[in-house]
Amino acid sequence: MGRTSTGTKEKLIETARELIWRESYNAVSVDEICKRADVKKGSFYHYFPSKAHLAVEAMDAGMQEMKDIYDDIFSPTRPPVERFRLMAQHVIDHQKEIAAEYGHVCGCPFAGLGSEIAGQNDVISEKVADICVKKSAYYQSALRDLIAEGRVDASLNVEAKANELFSFIIGQMIMAKIWNDLTFLEKNLERGIFDLIGLKMNMREAI
Amino acid sequence: MGRTSTGTKEKLIETARELIWRESYNAVSVDEICKRADVKKGSFYHYFPSKAHLAVEAMDAGMQEMKDIYDDIFSPTRPPVERFRLMAQHVIDHQKEIAAEYGHVCGCPFAGLGSEIAGQNDVISEKVADICVKKSAYYQSALRDLIAEGRVDASLNVEAKANELFSFIIGQMIMAKIWNDLTFLEKNLERGIFDLIGLKMNMREAI
DNA sequence: AATATATTTGACCGACTAGTCAACTATTTT
DNA sequence: AAAATAGTTGACTAGTCGGTCAAATATATT
Numbered sequence: 001m002g003r004t005s006t007g008t009k010e011k012l013i014e015t016a017r018e019l020i021w022r023e024s025y026n027a028v029s030v031d032e033i034c035k036r037a038d039v040k041k042g043s044f045y046h047y048f049p050s051k052a053h054l055a056v057e058a059m060d061a062g063m064q065e066m067k068d069i070y071d072d073i074f075s076p077t078r079p080p081v082e083r084f085r086l087m088a089q090h091v092i093d094h095q096k097e098i099a100a101e102y103g104h105v106c107g108c109p110f111a112g113l114g115s116e117i118a119g120q121n122d123v124i125s126e127k128v129a130d131i132c133v134k135k136s137a138y139y140q141s142a143l144r145d146l147i148a149e150g151r152v153d154a155s156l157n158v159e160a161k162a163n164e165l166f167s168f169i170i171g172q173m174i175m176a177k178i179w180n181d182l183t184f185l186e187k188n189l190e191r192g193i194f195d196l197i198g199l200k201m202n203m204r205e206a207i
Numbered sequence: 208m209g210r211t212s213t214g215t216k217e218k219l220i221e222t223a224r225e226l227i228w229r230e231s232y233n234a235v236s237v238d239e240i241c242k243r244a245d246v247k248k249g250s251f252y253h254y255f256p257s258k259a260h261l262a263v264e265a266m267d268a269g270m271q272e273m274k275d276i277y278d279d280i281f282s283p284t285r286p287p288v289e290r291f292r293l294m295a296q297h298v299i300d301h302q303k304e305i306a307a308e309y310g311h312v313c314g315c316p317f318a319g320l321g322s323e324i325a326g327q328n329d330v331i332s333e334k335v336a337d338i339c340v341k342k343s344a345y346y347q348s349a350l351r352d353l354i355a356e357g358r359v360d361a362s363l364n365v366e367a368k369a370n371e372l373f374s375f376i377i378g379q380m381i382m383a384k385i386w387n388d389l390t391f392l393e394k395n396l397e398r399g400i401f402d403l404i405g406l407k408m409n410m411r412e413a414i
Numbered sequence: 415a416a417t418a419t420a421t422t423t424g425a426c427c428g429a430c431t432a433g434t435c436a437a438c439t440a441t442t443t444t
Numbered sequence: 445a446a447a448a449t450a451g452t453t454g455a456c457t458a459g460t461c462g463g464t465c466a467a468a469t470a471t472a473t474t
Contacts, residue, residue, distance in 0.1 A: 001472040002420025024323045026233030030462060040423050045463065047421095104326035114385040116231045116323050119311035128385050163382070163391055164399040168371070171378030175370070178321040178335050184370055192371040196402055208442040209450025237432060247453050252433065254451095 009047045011037040016058045021109040022102050025055060025116050025124075052121050055113065059127045062109055067134070074138040079206040080145040081199070083138075088190040091169070095182055107177030111170045136162040143197070151203040164196055216254045218244040223265045228316040229309050232262060232323050232331075259328050262320065266334045269316055274341070281345040286413040287352040288406070290345075295397040298376070302389055314384030318377045343369040350404070358410045371403055 015037035019028045030051050034041050048054040073086045099105045106112075114128030139162035146152040172192065176185050194204050222244040226235045237258050241248050255261040280293045306312045313319075321335030346369035353359040379399065383392050401411050 001418070003422075003470040004472090005421065008421075023327060024231075024233060026231060027323075027327065029460075031460075041463080042423055042425095042465080043421075045465095049463095051462065107322065107325075111381060111385075112322055115314065115319055115381050116234075118314075118384045119387065120230060120234065125385060125387075132382065132385065160391075160395050160398075164375070164379075164395050164402070167378030167382050167395070167399070168375040168403075169378065170381055171374030171376065172371075174318060174322050174377055174381070175339065175374050177325045178318075178332060178339065180326065180332075184367075188367050188371050188374070191367075192374070192403065195371070195405060196375075196399065198402060208448075210440040210442090210452075212451065215451075236430075238430075248433080249435080249453055249455095250451070252435095256433095258432070 008037075008039050008043050012039055012044060012047065012054060013058050013061050016054050017062060017109070018102075020055065020058065020113060021098075021106050022104070025113055052124060055121075056123055056127055059110065059113070059124070059131075063127075063131055063134070066131070070135070070138055074142060076141070076145070080142040080149065081151070081194075081204055082206045083142045084193050084197075085190060085206075087138075088193060091173070091189065092182060092185050095173070095176065095185065099180075099182065105176045105180045105182060107173040108170060111174065112177075115174075132166060136166055139165050146197070146199070151199060152197060156198075161197065165193060168192055168196055215244075215246050215250050219246055219251060219254065219261060220265050220268050223261050224269060224316070225309075227262065227265065227320060228305075228313050229311070232320055259331060262328075263330055263334055266317065266320070266331070266338075270334075270338055270341070273338070277342070277345055281349060283348070283352070287349040287356065288358070288401075288411055289413045290349045291400050291404075292397060294345075295400060298380070298396065299389060299392050302380070302383065302392065306387075306389065312383050312387045312389060314380040315377060318381065319384075339373060343373055346372050353404070353406070358406060359404060363405075368404065372400060375399055375403055 012033060016028070016033050019033055019036065030041065030044060033054070034044050044054075048057070069090065070087075073090060074083045078086070095105060095107075110128050110131045114125060117124045118128075119125070136159070140158050143152065143156065143158045143161055147154050147156060147158075169189070172185055172189055176182055219240060223235070223240050226240055226243065237248065237251060240261070241251050251261075255264070276297065277294075280297060281290050285293070302312060302314075317335050317338045320331060324331045325335075326332070343366070347365050350359065350363065350365045350368055354361050354363060354365075376396070379392055379396050383389055
C-alpha cells in the first residue's frame with residue numbers, strides 16, 4: 001500500500017555501482033549519485049541510512065551478478081581446465097566492455113573498494129572478504145577436479161593454491177587499471193593461472 | 208638566504224605518507240595532514256601548489272626508501288633464489304611493523320594509491336606505473352640470473368614473468384589488507400613466487 | 415470518499431573541503 | 445643597519461560534504 005516506487009532504489013544502486021567503480025568510494029559524493037540517478041537527496045535517505053549502506057547494497061547487487069556468471073563458468077559439467085580458461089577470457093572481455101563504456105580500465109570493483117576502505121568501514125570490508133571466500137570456492141572445486149583427473153598432484157594444498165590464484169588475478173587487474181592497458185592481461189592472465197596451478201603444458205587442453 | 212626552514216616540508220611529506228597509507232588519498236584532508244604535522248595551512252601551500260603535488264612528492268620519498276632496500280635485497284652478489292626469499296621475508300616483516308604501528312595491515316602504499324586514483328590524476332598514475340617498471344627490473348635481472356644458473360629454462364619470457372610475479376605480490380598484499388591478516392602472506396607468498404617462476408622444489412635453495 | 419501509508423520533494427543544516435592572501439617573522443646579503 | 449628574501453601564520457573564502465526534516469503527493473485499503 002501507499003505510493004508506488006518509480007525504481008528509485010534500484011536507480012541509486014546501479015548509479016552507485018558505476019560511479020564508485022569509475023572513480024572511488026571517497027571520490028563520489030551522495031549529491032553526485034543523486035544527480036546522475038535523477039533522484040532527490042531526500043529519497044536517497046529514505047532508502048539508505050547512509051552512503052556506506054548504499055555501498056553495501058551496491059556490492060550485494062554486484063555479488064549476485066557475479067554469482068550468476070561464475071556458476072555457469074565453473075559449472076561442474078565443464079572440464080576444470082576449461083573453467084579456468086573461460087574465466088580468464090570472461091575477465092578480459094568484461095574489462096574490455098567496461099573500458100570502452102567508461103573510458104578507462106576499471107579493474108575489480110570489489111578489490112578496489114576493499115583496498116580503499118579496509119580498516120575504515122568494517123561492514124564493507126567484511127562484504128569484500130565474503131566475496132573472496134566465494135571466489136575461492138570456485139577455484140577450490142575446480143582444483144579438486146583437476147586432481148581427480150590426475151592432472152595435478154594430490155598433495156596440492158587446495159585452499160592455499162586457490163588463494164594464490166585469487167591474489168594473482170586481483171593483482172593483474174590492478175596492474176591493468178593502473179596502466180589503463182588490457183594487453184598484458186591478454187598476454188599473462190591465462191598462462192599465469194596455469195603456471196600457478198603447476199599444470200604442465202600438455203595438461204592445459206581440455207582434451 | 209631568508210628565514211631558515213624548521214623542516215616543515217619534510218614533516219608534511221612524512222605525515223602525508225603515513226596518513227594516505229593508513230586511510231586513503233581521498234579520505235585524508237589537507238587540514239588533517241597539517242594538524243598532524245603541526246603545520247599551518249599557509250605553509251602547506253607555500254611548499255605544495257596542491258594536495259596532489261604533495262602526494263607525488265610523498266611517493267618520491269617512498270620510492271627512494273624502497274630503492275635503498277631493494278638495491279640491497281636484489282644485489283647481484285646474492286644468489287637469485289635468495290633474493291626472492293629475502294624479498295618475501297622483507298615484505299612480511301615490513302607489513303608486520305606497520306600493522307603493529309598503525310593498528311591495521313596497510314598493504315602496498317603505491318598500489319593502494321594507484322588503484323584509488325587511476326584515471327583521475329595522471330601524474331600520480333604515472334608515478335605508480337614508474338614504480339612498477341622499477342620493481343619489474345629487479346625481478347627481471349634475478350630471473351635472468353636464475354636462467355644463467357640453469358635453474359630456469361632459457362625459453363622463459365622474462366618480462367612477462369616479472370609482471371606476473373609483481374601482480375601476484377600486489378594481489379597478496381591487497382588480500383592481506385582486506386582481511387587484516389598477515390598469516391597467509393606467511394603461508395603463501397614465498398611459495399607462490401617460486402611456483403610462478405616454475406622453480407622445482409629442489410631448485411629453491413641457494414646451494 | 416475517507417483514511418492510512420509509502421514515496422517523493424526541496425529547502426535546510428553545521429561541518430568540512432581545497433585553496434588564497436596579506437601580514438608577520440627570522441635569517442642572510444649588502 | 446638596511447634591504448632583500450624565505451618561511452610562517454591565521455583569518456578568510458566559496459563551494460561541497462553527509463545528513464535531516466516537514467510538507468507534498470500518489471497509491472492501496474477501508
